[in-house]
Amino acid sequence: xxxxxxxxxxxxxxxxxxxxxxxxxxxxxxxxxxxxxxxxxxxxxxxxxxxxxxxxxxxxxxxxxxxxxxxxxxxxxxxxxxxxxxxxxxxxxxxxxxxxxxxxxxxxxxxxxxxxxxxxxxxxxxxxxxxxxxxxxxxxxxxxxxxxxxxxxxxxxxxxxxxxxxxxxxxxxxxxxxxxxxxxxxxxxxxxxxxxxxxxxxxxxxxxxxxxxxxxxxxxxxxxxxxxxxxxxxxxxxxxxxxxxxxxxxxxxxxxxxxxxxxxxxxxxxxxxxxxxxxxxxxxxxxxxxxxxxxxxxxxxxxxxxxxxxxxxxxxxxxxxxxxxxxxxxxxxxxxxxxxxxxxxxxxxxxxxxxxxxxxx
Amino acid sequence: xxxxxxxxxxxxxxxxxxxxxxxxxxxxxxxxxxxxxxxxxxxxxxxxxxxxxxxxxxxxxxxxxxxxxxxxxxxxxxxxxxxxxxxxxxxxxxxxxxxxxxxxxxxxxxxxxxxxxxxxxxxxxxxxxxxxxxxxxxxxxxxxxxxxxxxxxxxxxxxxxxxxxxxxxxxxxxxxxxxxxxxxxxxxxxxxxxxxxxxxxxxxxxxxxxxxxxxxxxxxxxxxxxxxxxxxxxxxxxxxxxxxxxxxxxxxxxxxxxxxxxxxxxxxxxxxxxxxxxxxxxxxxxxxxxxxxxxxxxxxxxxxxxxxxxxxxxxxxxxxxxxxxxxxxxxxxxxxxxxxxxxxxxxxxxxxxxxxx
Numbered sequence: 001x002x003x004x005x006x007x008x009x010x011x012x013x014x015x016x017x018x019x020x021x022x023x024x025x026x027x028x029x030x031x032x033x034x035x036x037x038x039x040x041x042x043x044x045x046x047x048x049x050x051x052x053x054x055x056x057x058x059x060x061x062x063x064x065x066x067x068x069x070x071x072x073x074x075x076x077x078x079x080x081x082x083x084x085x086x087x088x089x090x091x092x093x094x095x096x097x098x099x100x101x102x103x104x105x106x107x108x109x110x111x112x113x114x115x116x117x118x119x120x121x122x123x124x125x126x127x128x129x130x131x132x133x134x135x136x137x138x139x140x141x142x143x144x145x146x147x148x149x150x151x152x153x154x155x156x157x158x159x160x161x162x163x164x165x166x167x168x169x170x171x172x173x174x175x176x177x178x179x180x181x182x183x184x185x186x187x188x189x190x191x192x193x194x195x196x197x198x199x200x201x202x203x204x205x206x207x208x209x210x211x212x213x214x215x216x217x218x219x220x221x222x223x224x225x226x227x228x229x230x231x232x233x234x235x236x237x238x239x240x241x242x243x244x245x246x247x248x249x250x251x252x253x254x255x256x257x258x259x260x261x262x263x264x265x266x267x268x269x270x271x272x273x274x275x276x277x278x279x280x281x282x283x284x285x286x287x288x289x290x291x292x293x294x295x296x297x298x299x300x301x302x303x304x305x306x307x308x309x310x311x312x313x314x315x316x317x318x319x320x321x322x323x324x325x326x327x328x329x330x331x332x333x334x335x336x337x338x339x340x341x342x343x344x345x346x347x348x349x350x351x352x353x354x355x356x357x358x359x360x361x
Numbered sequence: 362x363x364x365x366x367x368x369x370x371x372x373x374x375x376x377x378x379x380x381x382x383x384x385x386x387x388x389x390x391x392x393x394x395x396x397x398x399x400x401x402x403x404x405x406x407x408x409x410x411x412x413x414x415x416x417x418x419x420x421x422x423x424x425x426x427x428x429x430x431x432x433x434x435x436x437x438x439x440x441x442x443x444x445x446x447x448x449x450x451x452x453x454x455x456x457x458x459x460x461x462x463x464x465x466x467x468x469x470x471x472x473x474x475x476x477x478x479x480x481x482x483x484x485x486x487x488x489x490x491x492x493x494x495x496x497x498x499x500x501x502x503x504x505x506x507x508x509x510x511x512x513x514x515x516x517x518x519x520x521x522x523x524x525x526x527x528x529x530x531x532x533x534x535x536x537x538x539x540x541x542x543x544x545x546x547x548x549x550x551x552x553x554x555x556x557x558x559x560x561x562x563x564x565x566x567x568x569x570x571x572x573x574x575x576x577x578x579x580x581x582x583x584x585x586x587x588x589x590x591x592x593x594x595x596x597x598x599x600x601x602x603x604x605x606x607x608x609x610x611x612x613x614x615x616x617x618x619x620x621x622x623x624x625x626x627x628x629x630x631x632x633x634x635x636x637x638x639x640x641x642x643x644x645x646x647x648x649x650x651x652x653x654x655x656x657x658x659x660x661x662x663x664x665x666x667x668x669x670x671x672x673x674x675x676x677x678x679x680x681x682x683x684x685x686x687x688x689x690x691x692x693x694x695x696x697x698x699x700x701x702x703x704x705x706x707x708x709x710x711x712x713x714x715x716x717x718x
Contacts, residue, residue: 057444064437164549168519168717179479179520179704184459272433278518278549279456282430317438320426321445327396327428 004350014348019294019301022341023308029340030333039323047322048315048333061314063201067272069310071096071264073209073303075288077216078257080297084220085232087253091137091152092261093285094159095130099262100269101166102129104276107191108171108182118190122266123204130262131255133159138254142247148254160281167278182276185269193271205267209306212260216299229253261285290338312337386422387449387628389413389620390442392435393427394454395552401577401597402551402614403427406453406476409616416621420628431456436463443468449627451620452476455520461485472632474623477522479703481634488619491640492522493529493702494670495612496573497677498648498663499594500533502610503571504541505659506592507534513564514545515557515574515581519716521705523575528709529677530573535711537662544569547717554580565591572607582608592654599649610663611649618644638699642671678702683710 031041052061075092082089103126137151171182185191196202220226232239291309295301316330391410395403414423429438435457442450449472452461458478465473465485473485481487503512516523534541544567546560557576561584564572571592574581579600585591585607595611626632639645648667651660669675680691685708
C-alpha cells in the first residue's frame, strides 16, 4: 500500500528535482501523444528540444529564443514577487497590452520627430501604463477587499477591447488605407527597439529581463522588503507581528509586476512586433504564469524556465512545419509541462511510504 | 555497436535520397491564422493547398503551419519556412502583411503571396477576392426573404473588406425592399463560435429574420436553426450541411485555381509580382446553390444579378449613392474605382449606427 506522509519541511532536494522530473515526464507522455498521432516520437522530441539549439538553422533559432523568452522572463519575475507573498496577479496579459499601448502612444504622438530621449520615454510610459493598470485591482483590494485574481483577470478582457479600439481608432496608421493597425515602429528609428547586435536577437527587452532577474534576486535575498514578501507568503500572522503592512505590500507587488509586464509589452511592440494591432496580445501574460511556477518562483529558476518555454515554442513551430504536427498537439504538450509540474510537486511536500494494509485500516 | 552503425548508415542513405528528391520538388508553404479545420477561412485555404498539391503530384511538396498569431510569431514562422527551402509562401491573413514584407526583404529568391493586403514588393504579390459581388446577391436575397424587414449582420473587424460587404449587401437589400433595416453586431473576431452564436441570438431577439455573417464558424447557423424561421448564408465555405434551412445560399472562397496558377509560374520561372483582385467571373468567389426555400422568382432575380456582374454589365457599387451623412459619393451611373473600394471606410446612406473607432 502506498501512503503519502507530509514532510515536516518541504524537501530541498525535490524542490530542485521536480522541474527536471516534470520535463522528463512531459517528454514521455508527449512522445506517446505524438506516437498516437502517427509521428516518430523520438524525432518529434528531438525536433522540439534539440533542433532550435543545434540544427542546421540554429543560427536563426538561437536568437529567436531570446526574443521569445525575454518577455516571458520579464513578466514572470514580476509575478513571482506577488505569488511569493500570496498576491495573485493573473492579469499580466492586460498590463502587457496597456503598457504597449501607452509606450507606443508616446512614439506615435511625436511621430516623426527623432530624439535620443524618445525610446527611454517610451519605456517609462510603458512601465507606467502597466503599473496603473495593475493598480486598479491593487487599490480595489486594499480599499474594498475585492479579490485581485478576478479583477486582474477581468481587466485583461477590458484591455483587449481597448487594444482593438486603439488599432482601429486613435492609433490607426493614417497612411494605412483605413486598415487597422498603427504605424510600424520598426520604420521609426528613434522609437525602434532594434537588435543591439544584428542577428543576435539581443534587444533592450532581453537586457531588461536580465537586469530584472538580478534585481529580484538581490531583493529577495538581501533586502528587508524581500524578506517581508517571503514572510507574508509563508507565515502571514508572523509577518504582521514583524511589522509588515499588507496594504503596502499589495500595492508594491501588483505595481511592480504591472510595470514589468508593461515594459515587456513596450519592448515587444517597438521591436519584434512593430505595431499596435488588434491581435497584438499573444498570451505572454498567461504563459508567464506557467514560467513563474516552472521556475519555482525563484529568479534564476524563472530565467531557466523562460528559456525552456521559449524552446518548446520555437521547437513546436519547427515540429509543425517539418513533421506536420497539429498546433493543438504542441499546445497540449506545453500544458502537460505545467500539469506534471503540479503533479510531481506532491513529492516536495510529501514523502511516499510503502506500508502494509493492516496499518492503513 | 554494429547495429547502431548499420542504422546510421541506413538513415544517412535515406536522408541523402530524400534530399535528392527534394531538390527537384517545388516546396510551397502555407501559413494560416486559424486552425485548418475552422470550417471557414483557414480551412478553405488549406483545402485549396491540398488540391493544388494533388494537381501537381510529385512535383510539389506543401508545408503548412496553422494557428499562427499575427505579429512577431508570424515573422519567425515565415522565416523558418524560407530557411527550410520553401520556394513560394502563401501567407493567408491580413495581419501577416508586415511580417511577410519583412521576411521577403531577407529572402529575395523566395516568392511570397499575401492574401488581402496592399503592400507589394518585387517578390511579394497580393491577392484577394471581390467578395462584395457575392454580398450583392446575398443582399438581394435578404431583402426579398425578410418578413420583419430587419436583417442582422455579424461583422468581424471594422476594416474596408468588411465595410464593403455591409455596404454592398445593404445597397442591394434596399433596392428590392425599401423598408429594410440592417442591425450590425461587431464581434471583433474572425472565428469564435461562442461569440458568433451570441451575436446571432442577440440579432434574432431584436427581430432579425435574416442573418448575414462575416465570421467563419457555423455557430450562427446553429443558432438560427434553433430559433426557427431565420435565414442564413454560408461564409467562406458552402456550409451546405445547414441547408436548405436556415442556410439559403453562401459565398465560397475558391483559392485553388489561383494557387495552381501561381505555383505553376514558380515552376516555369515566370513568376512576377502581381496585385490580383478577382471576383465571381474569374471564379475566385463562388456562390453556393440557392436552396429551394427561396421562391423561384426571387432565385431568378438573384441569378440574373449574378449574371449581370459576371458579364460586366453591372457593378455592385454604381451611383447614385450617398455616404451615410448624406454627402454625395457616386453620381448617377458612376462606378466606384478600385482605389476607393480598397480603402472604403464609411457606410452608405441609410445604414444606421457608427463604424466602431
